[in-house]
Amino acid sequence: MGEKEYLVSVITPFHNTKIEFFKRGYDSLKRQTLGFKNIEWVVVVHNSDDSYADAVQKLTKEDDNVKIYILNNDKRTPSSPRNYALTKAQGKYIAFLDSDDFFTDDGLKEVVEGMEETEADIASFRAETLPEDETVIQAIDTRARFDQTVHMLEFKKGDEKLNDLIYAGGLTIWSKLIRRDFLSKYNIGFSLDMKYGEDVCFSMECLGKAKKIIILPQTIVYVYFMNHGSLAQDMNHTPESLLKLASDFANIFDVTVKGGFKLEKLAWPVLGYLAEMMAITPGLDDEFRKRIYDLMHKYFGILGPLEPDAKFFNAQMAEHFMKRARMIILGEEDNDEMAKSSLLPILLANADTEYGQRYGFGSIHKVVDYQKKVPLSDYSMYRPLIKLMTRIGESNLICKEKVVAYSSKLCPDGGEFLVPQTAPFVSVYQNVLIEELKAARYSTFLAIESAGESGTIRFNDGALLHSVADTVLAGIRKSDIYNSHARSTENKYGTITAPESVLFKNPGEDLRYAKLLFALADPDVSQIIVPFTVNILDMVRFLKCMWEMLVEDIASGRVSEVSGLAEGRRKELSKLLKPSKRRAKELRTIFEQGFENVLPKIWKNLDLIISAGSGENAVYSRQIMKYIGSVPLDYGYLGIAEGIIGKVSAPGENTYIIMEKDSFLEFLPEDSDKDKTFIASELEISKHYEVIISNMAGLYRYRSGIIVEATKIQDGQTYVRYCYDRKDVVTVSGVSINTLSLRQAGKKIDEEAGMITYDYCLFANDKKNCFELFLKPEKEGNYSAKLVQEIAEKELSKVIPSYGRARKAGKIDKIRIHFLPSADADIVKGKAPKPIRIIHASSDEKLFKTYRLYEV
Template identity: 30%
Template structure:
């Protein structure tokens, strides 16, 4: 019977049938790949491995360190620092000093030019962008082994957690990516560089995600978000939404709120709005995948016209989970998502990590704020008690010696060539999982305000700003940044050093002087040293300025261009360190 219909349809019909069969085969391949992926996750092997490691954390850490020293002992760096003489943890700490990025800068430059056996055996898999210990852009090596371990100890564990807690979420999920580049940039020696490593063992996870639209060749981040959102909206059965960062997901929902009429029309007609200036070939590829769907378009319009609070759950009724980083500088973005677009859906911050390696994983997807179990096999960890962290070579504690409730600066030694490296992150120990500490990420040390030595951390300032905002009737904090007045020199507008604070608010158009002063009063309440300097008159009052929400998008773009870091991995700047950034946001003040 099938052969009869093929002959009846003729040449054109043959092509049509071939296309249909091709799509059906591709669909079956995706289904089979997803089934295999879910079956692998259901075994929970990586979670079991983590549980075993955390029950014997001291031994796992020591074994990892000694193996790394032996493995790297014949490199130029290992011979120079006498790795062969380091027989245990204490000798390693005695013979090798604490380091910062500048200790490795020349080595990494040589690696990027193709020299081998410098920091690590052979050459690295990639050189990844990092903020470094000073907050300025830098690159660190990543090996195939370290990339695989980051996946196994980070992503794989978190996916196993999701599969256990929200099994339906993984049946149909979408990831909003932050880049449209099909290939990474290359160093002088052809080593991939950029914000993320080349595909490795995590490749199997591609089966979990809905087929991505063809966005290669698009250079505009707005266009990438729009196209990804268009395809996500077409699928009413999504069970999970993922993005690397909460601020990226906020951008997605901002685009939805601003362009919902255009998106609904594109779904209705099966084409992409001409207002989106796409390369013609890319437009044709995308529109080939769009089938007109008037019913879905009408359903979406009905939801959009009632407002955008809880919109995620209304347009995707089966949505069980939203995944995005929600710690540190992303806490405000995560809270806004929880209160508005993603209301009623758990927001899971799965991994605490950096280019230098995965640090911890979150085993409790419904708890907020997130806390992370330190991964004992990822790197050798040391902790500097916060009170002595200003010394160049302070004493450190090992993972088995930290205490609950205390704050520490993190130090790592990894298998990619960084040893006793002061990462620049400050964490609080909130408890223990078996023998492994539970970490709450607080802030980057480079994001600390200080005009007289008073030192107010980013998370401390943010919490105080939230407290003050609640005393402004009707005001909702949308975004903020701050700067020390000294960055502006004689243009700072006053003789006493002070903080310049820029906020975007919803619900109010202006603030009285008394309302603005509430932030200064709150800082005095929460920080005794700041209060003392204010009382003496050696620090001037905080100056609060109102700007529009879109000002922060422009600020992030400028921050990326000034630092040389990719826009993809440049978060909204909170503490401004470049004069150009402060001047830019000042020009956008309206009150």
């Protein structure tokens, strides 16, 4: 008996996809009006954990027309499994389905009917997008350029109108049905050498060789699921990956030209994207720029201008793509700083908002015009507008995109400012986190948590009250990262140790025990990601107090009552924790020997810790060194609720490279009484500046309060050091102390008083006309308040001349010194310590009284 003849072979490469997503695609095939038995589904499980292969086979075992193949090799793109599937497929036509996408019920039948009627080699149809949630940005534009008023368009090879397909959204393989004998005749397959755009290259080769092509403008066949982990949303590159991107783009351009198609509508947006990535990729030196230039420059010679149209590019956007690509890729000089910055996309996107119309965003063509027309702003200017948005539901006031959340921020006036977040804005943070997770060799201990939606305020415009961390974690909640314990060691990269629910707490809940428990249970952690170094210190303090209970729980495979979790949550997590007496024994031996260099002892594969450690966290960064050993400490990103300012220059460094991802940054001299700002390339070394942010979420020339010091400008990149936040400046009788000056004085106090400061807080006491400094030493000791007072007076007068003058004139009294119980006193076996609160400067009298309770 011969092989069954199928009408369509659907090819699916599968790599560690959530089974619930895969099942959705499976169910859509069974609902096809073409008839499921007329479809052959060829699934290639590629480099996946055994548990996934088992689940796929179990799900589909009843259907003879579902062919499951296991393929393990050193390839990291879908090209290899797709090529393998092409050698196994038996259908008359080939369709492609990604493992988390699905088909519409009537889709395949309509396309097959069109192919049968016309005997075409290729059919191109429509796809809709399904975002995982409202914070996912539209990674690909599936709108069309061709005539959509007819059911079917038919073209022969060489037809000029086929050029309407030659753009990124028209070249996806999942919007095509292709004759299998056509692919065999021309031996068309996917390039194994390409990392980016191998599917576009495949489509271009097919279109270039096809004798007849049909387009079905009204037939929606495919549903493309956009999640936060998609490669399509990858906006983070290294110089090496950017060079590979350029090389793969060159391959696509060559195939396009060889096929006889016009290049402009595909190439200019692609070159514009490449230019944007070059502008924000750290470490892209002259050698890499030269190599990218060598790959790309020939195409500029054959490209005509990008013609604007009513749907995709207006004249201003088209000009921006071309100018920016020439300037950054070819190195052409241009005195217009706007073309070099991310400002133009921000203004174009928000020109029709009420704020944009008031200040004429649509008529601004130069940075200098923006600085003249749009005033500097702060939280007080936005509060009335955000009140209208949150309480009445107004929209289009400050940003075109829908606001999905607001984060609450304390302002210098003591009031609250709700910082708006839109999907494009949040996606920058989400991509940063996803990229860091993907870069790990094995699993990641992600010590971040979210309030979730339990008890969260939802405003009248539909947005939630969420921190940026809340929104980022909510965005990746459905992605497949929460399963390191379910995978073998070699497949743990991109996963985290905590079960999903451990990152989303209920009001009043402390999840430190649960997060640490699951992290300790996984011996394959190669990376730790925590927001700040204070969180690492807090984690070690918690471990010192609770390690015996944690080890017992790992041995028995349960989450005990001492965890402090609600009963339902505790039982749920107990089901996920596998007992391991061997791991418990390893950990017990480590902890009984002490906590010096404890983290690399716990996790022998630990090779990176990512945690912000400058500024207010500097005191904690110094203290954690004795726990992390030689493991590199990477300060990650300098980011605030209003935007990301920079990326750390290298692990172990406390300087950041200015990075403008969907934000435009200006810099205002620290003590200037004028509004004259500078762009990053204009900064004066060793001078202090306040960061001014314009972003996609509706803030324009916004004074962030963040003060940085310019440290160097090299290879077109500006390096800065974080100094302090203006909200942390305290004042008594006209004399102000910022936390940078306080840290400088504190360093001298430690050196000269023979102590190690564990934590500190400076209070501005207006009633007593003085500052009061509370010091928490690491260890108990006979410290002299008088000596510390003398050192503090001397150093503060040195770093803050106005303090010294005020003291001489008798305008303020001497600083008062108080010692709090030592950090060692906080360690009580079996009792979870309170989390560390970062409050290093305050004039809040209630907080002051709280600190005085601990005075000795």
